[in-house]
Amino acid sequence: MGTLARADLRVLVCERIADAGVEHLSNLFSVDLGLDWSKEELEERIGAYDAIVVRSATKVTGDLIARAERLKVVGRAGTGVDNVDVPAATRRGIVVCNAAGSNALSAAEHAIALMLAQARNIPQAHSSLVAGRWERSRFGGIEVTGKTLGVLGFGRIGQMVAERAKGLGMHVVAYDPLVAEGRYRELGVDKADTPADLYAVADFVTLHLASTPETRGFVDAAAFAAMKPGARLINAARGDVVDQDALVEALRSGHLGGAGIDVFPKEPTVESPLFGLPGVVVTPHLGASTEEAQDRAGIVVAEQVAAALTGGVVTSAVNIPAVGPEALEVLGPFLPLAKLLGQLLAVLVGGPAPVEISYEGQLASLDTRLLTSAVLEGVLHGRIEEPVNVVNATSLAEERGIEWSEITIPRARDYTNRLSLRAGDVAISGTTVGTAARPRLVEAFGQDIDIELAPHIGLFRYLDIPGQIGRVGTILGLAHVNIASMAVSRSRAEGLAVMAVTVDSPVPPETVRAIQHVEGFDRVWFAALEVDSA
Template structure:
């Protein structure tokens, strides 16, 4: 299985090598993705207090199921950016505490799907044919063939609670064995279930009385803890068998023991327990030792292939996060599906550059501020149909603060972006416009900033930046009132000037004098809507005064309809002296330096 986190960001070793702590055995194939760039410390068998004392030096923590990542651990981990769980469940991680501190928690929701499904089917067959008891008695020298008559699974009914990826895989395998499958899952797609041959029911009461085998594939939440108790077991067939390769605690263990002892059900196949390993004399221990139970020590994901898969998956995500990219399975943020990731990645770069361009051009170049302003991200066209735009929100926050923060925005991620925006006094709203009539591009992103009139000394209440993606390339198509078409990368000099003969030559001479090379130049004129508005205003002014009027703008009497932006991509050091010299000629209204 290939890593599920990908990026266009270049890999370049840094003199400062972030440290990654691995306190459990994790497949070396995944760790190999990290060892060239980061210091990976494998320290197995750490006691809780040892983990707390060590964690302040690390930027990432990779665990499986044994290490308890408590609030105390997370609070001590002042440098932590990510906690990665090499597996599915995150019961051993205080996700709320991580979120409060802006730490991303990732897992591998798909790396062990096949392993978990196959183990479920293995337990199903083992309970049906009494494999556990038969093996034990034969090893003890007994021959109890007559007492161990089993049942066939073909033509029997399997009930599945939770028709997610593992549940669906189990369903398809069971159908292959000739079983009838019914499921209860309020979030399942009826169309997908129908295509797979699975019948959906709405309530447990419709499921439990009719199944011969029952398996549960849900996370352990408040709503699923002790989902099946005494009352539920009593509604099942006395010949029914239950399976659990999901999470201990979904079945109430005391109730399950009583159900087996009272004959409410005939058997169980259990791989997970509320405490692992089960404490002596606990309900979990009595359940594991029960003669009607086939018990395994949490082997659902214990295959060579699954361990490699989850290791590759989470290590790829750790790599991506430490490089400033996006995870694909953040537990404390919306899941980014691979197809969404591929679609969003270029737009994430675009929106981050738009935010950085805004801060450097409108704030740095004109003496304004971003705190207290209200921003709006407008998605038009195909992009408006993407449900999870959290990465775009985070990218905007990162771009807005990158040029004014000590970390360069590297501390912003999809988990803490909202908190950082709030701290900076930034308000961001998102608008989706699916209609694409009149839209030149498949998708268009617009960034609008609202503030008080005259805040930037130019009488403009609202600033606008438009951008689009073509292939893997990103472009800015509008900068404030000016129609443009340039790639937002590298060092840019943006001149707001009157479009008059000689301007380009004078700018070239200044840059040449200072040894600054021009890579590209783009002249952006006023957009048609602004030109019409200016023409209407001038017409009204002339009509009121009876004479033709030109608007005074501090550079002589010039027609504001002739304003333009000159956008230069340059190589070389652009100092304050260079910017001052560029702003000296008559007709130059403003000069800003943007580094992207």
């Protein structure tokens, strides 16, 4: 079914995008080009438009949004939305969408280009020759055929890099705990169980990690020490996932054979200790800078804006899509809970596993696809390189071979509504409480428990013998970690207990190990959850 034209809807294109994108919008709506508008003119005229399309130069601020009385959608012709005040748009019910995935192919090709340029010293040889020097012996390189490429981060871009590397005759090994075994087999790629396993065999290591608190500085001095002597690093992902000082030292010491770097911790960068080092190739964040990627971004965002204006499915929205008012009254309070339970489940399971999602009570009578997406968003949160939200979570999960199923149970146990997740031998349940719909954990590992989900939460299974609670409290106290709340559930039949604690600060790794070593403790987890501060 085609999209119906709506000449009464007005779209403002503030920056240059692909002609095909403008044409697509013009065939459906009334389109104006404001390519040379000043900030003041934009503020004065924005109230007449139902949609605005920008790239990176135009700032869609909260103040601008407040002036946009008719605005229904903001389209960003790129993969990020840093120049858009998403919370302000969300409060106004305005869809914010981008051109997610439009630059994936260009980024993958640039990583391959950096690898080849670095392996054959192409930039250095070019500079030498145009300066009047013929130095064949100085710039001899290595072949990539038969070498092993280690792909750290095996999402969409990492998988594209792997496919192209295999076409060059390379052996590929990848690490990503969120990608299922079947996906590795489909692509003919070996799975590394740990980053260290990858470092031990890779001649080239290419990074395709998201920038998150967990991945910043991920490739550090210890990682470089674990790499093969002479290995080469390629980074076309994010600059801050690498410890730059450690990289420089590994190159200067000769332990690394070279590097191809497209991204830096702070950009723009015009000075760096990497510049001029032998075997180092650098580019100014060119991963997405191809004509095709820019054209693709314009076309994709035009399609997304059109879908938003005509009631279609907006597959790259970065804020919560619209839900009918009756369903939203029930589903809305469970969205934060679904995401939090998904995050917690990912920590408890530790890797990809089929997820069973159970909806009990009134939830079972509604369309729960939005909640399922929120669960998967939580499962993937902070663990993949792409931005993940309730709109794209299912497709990203499918891409990684993550399986899930849904069960509906009309009558909930003990609560009006209940959401339960199971993966392997891990099962957890939650509900919301009070007028503020506070998310609470109400069951873990088959045992009833009641504790509010907080940013820092710990779960333990242990032998139910005297003194265990005190031992945990003592260890946390000695580490200056304050316990905010605690809940305990006992199973007399099994002789085991489950304890949940929320704490005020992250728990140091050595403190976690100390609890793990307490006699009778079967399993110990601490999770950092992204809890909404509403």
